[in-house]
Amino acid sequence: MRVLILEDEPDLAEAVRDGLRLEAIAADVAGDGDSALELLDLHDYDVAILDRDVPGPSGDEVARRIVAGGTGPLVLMLTAADHLDDKASGFELGADDYLTKPFAMRELVLRLRALARRAERHRPPVVEIAGLRLDPFRREVFREGRYVALTRKQFAVLEVLVAAEGGVVSAEELLARAWDENADPFTNAVRITVSALRKRLGEPWVIATVPGVGYRIDG
Missing domain, CATH: 3.40.50.2300 (Response regulator)
Known part of the structure; x- marks a missing residue:
């Protein structure tokens, strides 16, 4: 603990x-x-x-x-x-x-x-998708067996994307679910956080950008 x-x-x-x-x-x-x-x-x-x-x-x-x-x-x-x-x-x-x-x-x-x-x-189940293993209870992420250290915000964003099971999640939805109600809807925090998250997870990129729509887990 x-x-x-x-x-x-x-x-x-x-x-x-x-x-x-x-x-x-x-x-x-x-x-x-x-x-x-x-x-x-x-x-x-x-x-x-x-x-x-x-x-x-x-x-x-x-x-x-x-x-x-x-x-x-x-x-x-x-x-x-x-x-x-x-x-x-x-x-x-x-x-x-x-x-x-x-x-x-x-x-x-x-x-x-x-x-x-x-x-x-009340431990939630471990989720695996596209080579990622996400443990919501332990707040741990592995990619192809490699531990990936994430900030709380990066983890929150990844958790929302993983829960979509390959579906597209808009920047607005990410802002609503991974930030609080006081978040500025015009902020570029989502783009910056997703960019940093991609780098933490490493290549080949596992988070795809769908232009004008949002983001999804690729693969």
């Missing part, structure tokens, strides 16, 4: 990280919301442990973006906000669990493992 810890108190963040590593749980630390979002874009996490009151985008905003993405990690709020209304608002954001400070490390570990079991029960 790999988790992200969003916590702006360095001593607490280090203590949690070290405690989780002793339990064979890999953990990365972000001290502010912007760093957390960058790490979420670079790595695939099973659970995001979020403090709510942090510099930059709040833990609530980070949770909101994870939930809006649809395929991100599970969310565990770890915060001093312990009133029932605080917990209710956290769950309304889409949090999967809520633990208040101070807490016992053993309880945190038990909750993380329970979340991992829940995710395992």
Whole structure:
């Protein structure tokens, strides 16, 4: 299991990280919301442990973006906000669990493992097409047996294309399904992301452009 810890108190963040590593749980630390979002874009996490009151985008905003993405990690709020209304608002954001400070490390570990079991029960099937092997649960992609490292956005785009089973997906549909509702419809983000994705997957190109229509998996 790999988790992200969003916590702006360095001593607490280090203590949690070290405690989780002793339990064979890999953990990365972000001290502010912007760093957390960058790490979420670079790595695939099973659970995001979020403090709510942090510099930059709040833990609530980070949770909101994870939930809006649809395929991100599970969310565990770890915060001093312990009133029932605080917990209710956290769950309304889409949090999967809520633990208040101070807490016992053993309880945190038990909750993380329970979340991992829940995710395992809902594990989506591995998909293979055109020499690609896409595992939505582990967030892994292989091409002809070679592991391909992708950003979260690149993975999201590839997942939509693979789900189309060779059908054409328009840039507008990719924007709607791989970005959030605040995405600029006139942006060239889709073209840039598909171009980068092609390069990551390598030659011969497996993503074909259908001029004026969209993109599809070729082969």
